Amino acid sequence: MFSNSSKYAIKAVLFLAVHSHENHRIMVKDIAKPINVPQAYLAKLLQALSRHNIISSKKGPKGGFYLSEENNQHTLMDVISVIDGDDRFNTCLLSLEKCNANKPCPLHDLASPSRSIFLKSLSENTIKNFSRQIEKGEVFLPL
Amino acid sequence: MFSNSSKYAIKAVLFLAVHSHENHRIMVKDIAKPINVPQAYLAKLLQALSRHNIISSKKGPKGGFYLSEENNQHTLMDVISVIDGDDRFNTCLLSLEKCNANKPCPLHDLASPSRSIFLKSLSENTIKNFSRQIEKGEVFLPL
DNA sequence: TTTAAAATATGACAAAAATCATATTTAGGA
DNA sequence: TCCTAAATATGATTTTTGTCATATTTTAAA
Ligand code: FES
Ligand code: FES
Numbered sequence: 001m002f003s004n005s006s007k008y009a010i011k012a013v014l015f016l017a018v019h020s021h022e023n024h025r026i027m028v029k030d031i032a033k034p035i036n037v038p039q040a041y042l043a044k045l046l047q048a049l050s051r052h053n054i055i056s057s058k059k060g061p062k063g064g065f066y067l068s069e070e071n072n073q074h075t076l077m078d079v080i081s082v083i084d085g086d087d088r089f090n091t092c093l094l095s096l097e098k099c100n101a102n103k104p105c106p107l108h109d110l111a112s113p114s115r116s117i118f119l120k121s122l123s124e125n126t127i128k129n130f131s132r133q134i135e136k137g138e139v140f141l142p143l
Numbered sequence: 144m145f146s147n148s149s150k151y152a153i154k155a156v157l158f159l160a161v162h163s164h165e166n167h168r169i170m171v172k173d174i175a176k177p178i179n180v181p182q183a184y185l186a187k188l189l190q191a192l193s194r195h196n197i198i199s200s201k202k203g204p205k206g207g208f209y210l211s212e213e214n215n216q217h218t219l220m221d222v223i224s225v226i227d228g229d230d231r232f233n234t235c236l237l238s239l240e241k242c243n244a245n246k247p248c249p250l251h252d253l254a255s256p257s258r259s260i261f262l263k264s265l266s267e268n269t270i271k272n273f274s275r276q277i278e279k280g281e282v283f284l285p286l
Numbered sequence: 287t288t289t290a291a292a293a294t295a296t297g298a299c300a301a302a303a304a305t306c307a308t309a310t311t312t313a314g315g316a
Numbered sequence: 317t318c319c320t321a322a323a324t325a326t327g328a329t330t331t332t333t334g335t336c337a338t339a340t341t342t343t344a345a346a
Contacts, residue, residue: 146333147334181334182336183337184336187335201342202342202343203343204344205343206342206344
């Protein structure tokens with residue numbers, strides 16, 4: 001469903017959402033460890049996110065990554081788009097040219113309803129929203 | 144969601160379901176062409192499916208692949224299991240050790256309901272079932 | 287019984303995804 | 317100003333996935 005890279009990126013962003021602030025930045029190694037992701041690889045992912053303004057960063061001593069208030073308004077779909085590109089979810093399950101309801105493949109009706117509900121929540125819930133759920137203890141961040 | 148290999152395998156099996164019989168076997172090249180899959184690659188996939196008794200085959204002249212009545216009772220999940228292995232769908236979206244409702248990751252509640260509905264239909268609908276839908280013109284097999 | 291048509295087995299090769307390594311740039315603090 | 321701590325840029329390596337090629341086995345039909 002998600003690429004490994006996306007999973008890592010999502011975990012990292014949610015971790016930052018909960019633990020970082022404008023003036024409390026966290027460096028790669030202190031993110032990589034708790035979310036259990038190879039540090040050098042995560043660094044690359046975070047750099048890509050930063051380049052696309054999904055997360056913020058500061059170089060040098062006392063530097064690190066963090067989420068600004070603006071960053072917090074992004075969605076997980078934004079994260080996925082940066083890491084995996086845009087059309088991972090807009091294609092037919094069997095790679096039919098154009099997935100549509102008029103000429104559905106055998107899996108379309110099976111998958112499409114639940115799929116669109118899921119995608120909708122991915123692209124409508126803000127990061128902030130997720131971090132609130134985590135803080136309330138409704139959901140949990142994995143090791 | 145599905146690997147490329149699974150997509151190919153599913154397309155081929157559904158093609159066989161509609162076009163083959165016990166005594167009308169179809170050879171690889173006549174499957175590969177219409178479903179638009181590299182022939183040599185498809186051959187490998189079909190051989191794997193045949194080895195696991197998901198589809199049937201006969202060697203030699205007039206030979207080829209086909210679905211027996213028994214084969215028709217299998218599910219697409221069976222196909223996927225042979226090609227991609229078993230635990231592609233039984234894992235947490237964020238690769239949490241054990242995906243459960245007690246300690247859900249942030250995506251669990253978002254995805255889990257729709258996901259289980261989808262998986263259920265994959266493992267409960269028989270191939271036969273799908274081919275009926277295709278024959279009725281309710282759904283379509285892609286090129 | 288020979289021939290040719292098919293699947294099967296096996297492995298080489300290519301492309302993509304994931305991982306690791308290292309040199310460069312920026313900025314805080316002594 | 318200089319040193320050091322951090323991100324950044326770049327690219328090499330490894331692993332997985334997808335693709336291609338070829339020799340072997342089976343079997344129908346002449
Ligand atoms: S047509 Fe295949 S998923 Fe929509
Ligand atoms: S805990 Fe992550 S999907 Fe269930």
